[in-house]
Amino acid sequence: MLHFNRAHYLDLNPYPQQVTTQPVATGMPAVLYESVQERALAAQLAAMQGQAAAVLGVSTLHLFWDWFEWVRQTPVQVFMAQDTYPFIQLLAKRAFNAQRLQTFRNMAELAQQLARVAAVSAVMVVADSWSLRRNQPFAVNICLQLLAGRRGWLVLDDTQTLGLLGQNPSPSLPFGSDGGGILPWVGAASEQVVLIASLAKALGTPLAVLSGSEAVVQGFRERSHTRTYCSPPSPWLVEHALYALQQHAQAGEWRRRLLVGNIRYFQAQLRGLGIRLEGGVFPVQKLVFPHGWQCVAVYRYLRQRQVETVVTRTDCGACALTVILRAGHRRDAIQRLVQLLRQALVYLRCPLSAELL
Known part of the structure; x- marks a missing residue:
């Protein structure tokens, strides 16, 4: 069977040859225990993405659920790209009513929508870093210009580009180098950016990460429901993710x-x-x-x-x-x-x- 339906873009093998010494589960939520390996993996991913800090999650569904649950407690106006991944749209519609959630098709429409919101009001823009429907990246730098001087965030699902895209792209090397994802690829850096990504594509490990500023990540840690009431990422998968990053660094x-x-x-x-x-x-x-x-x-x-x-x-x-x-x-x-x-x-x-x- 020839498989042209699997998104393990780099075909890394994230499973070490030796038998793992890590348990499949910890038996306690992340809020009570976070291993040295988890913190090391989060730190490596944050540095790779050009972010100040990061925290791991079981999946992007868990992380987006918690993120929207936290943000909905604040008077924020949400703007979501129409081609955002479907389950993220479902979670956003669950968390925010129609008065607080708008969708946009392009940057011009987003600019018009933001212009109608008072400059002192908090806003949040949500999108995929790479749109598979439109076959193009999100206009990160333009969006950050629109958010300049405002309170709020640009929240990107960076699943498609983490491990694949990186800094200094060129015609001969369109993906760039280092695999840090969308921010290094477009040359952007901002404390307003929050990235949520799965490692299951280019890095081949079913884990997720949320990264951003120190304040944002610490606030998320303190308010995350799934870190309190759900099992944390499996130590077995954390070990494999560290091995995948080692493979990525080498090859x-x-x-x-x-x-x-x-x-x-x-x-x-x-x-x-x-x-x-x-x-x-x-x-x-x-x-x-x-x-x-x-x-x-x-x-x-x-x-x-x-x-x-x-x-x-x-x-x-x-x-x-x-x-x-x-x-x-x-x-x-x-x-x-x-x-x-x-x-x-x-x-x-x-x-x-x-x-x-």
């Missing part, structure tokens, strides 16, 4: 180069096939078909031949066959995928072909 730059090469190779192989391709430099590549049934038919055709992809939608609502490329993909695997796509396109020109039924 991250090389694996980013491999990934860029695979993306460009895939795009080159598709030229001339007449398929609209979206995704740019990002590992998530979308093949857009004129009709939804064509997308589903090609997905089934590939799956029957042991090639896994994903059916999603573009920003305009069109059906897309999504291919997720990784550093560990071999060129012959990509060639096999493209070969099958060529065959499927031939059958698409014959709508009654049994191959696509």
Whole structure:
């Protein structure tokens, strides 16, 4: 089976060869006990992201739940990007009523909305650091300019870029280096930024982190409900995350180069096939078909031949066959995928072909 549906972008192996000495669970909440390893991991992630401090969480759902629960106690006006990850939107709608929560499509609309809010009022902007629907990063620097002089935060879900993007991007190295995520990649630094991210993508470990200023992280620690009433991150996974960061430090730059090469190779192989391709430099590549049934038919055709992809939608609502490329993909695997796509396109020109039924 060839998997083009897994988002372990760098294909790190975060599981040490030796048998772990850590327990699966601590038996107590994080508010009562936080290990040396947890604090070390949080400190490494904060430094990597260009933030002053960080705290770990079981998942981004836990962290966003707690963050919104804390912020809702204050008179803050919330502005959320329309393409923010769905579960974050659900949590925000649960925490804030319609009078306190607005959505925006672009920076111009956000600027208009902020202009209608008194300068002394607290505001919070929420977005994904990289929009998979729009295939582009959030305009961090423009947003920070809009927030300059105001009380409030820019809260970003940095799951897609942590471990992948980093400082000093260039045409030859579009991901940049060091894997610190969106802030180093766009060259931004501000105490108004709060990052919430999962390590499950590029770093391959199902843990989450919230990072920001010392005051914000300390306030979150003191008010977090899940740190009080839920199990903390598994010590076993914390150890694996530390090992993943060690692997990343040793081979991250090389694996980013491999990934860029695979993306460009895939795009080159598709030229001339007449398929609209979206995704740019990002590992998530979308093949857009004129009709939804064509997308589903090609997905089934590939799956029957042991090639896994994903059916999603573009920003305009069109059906897309999504291919997720990784550093560990071999060129012959990509060639096999493209070969099958060529065959499927031939059958698409014959709508009654049994191959696509």
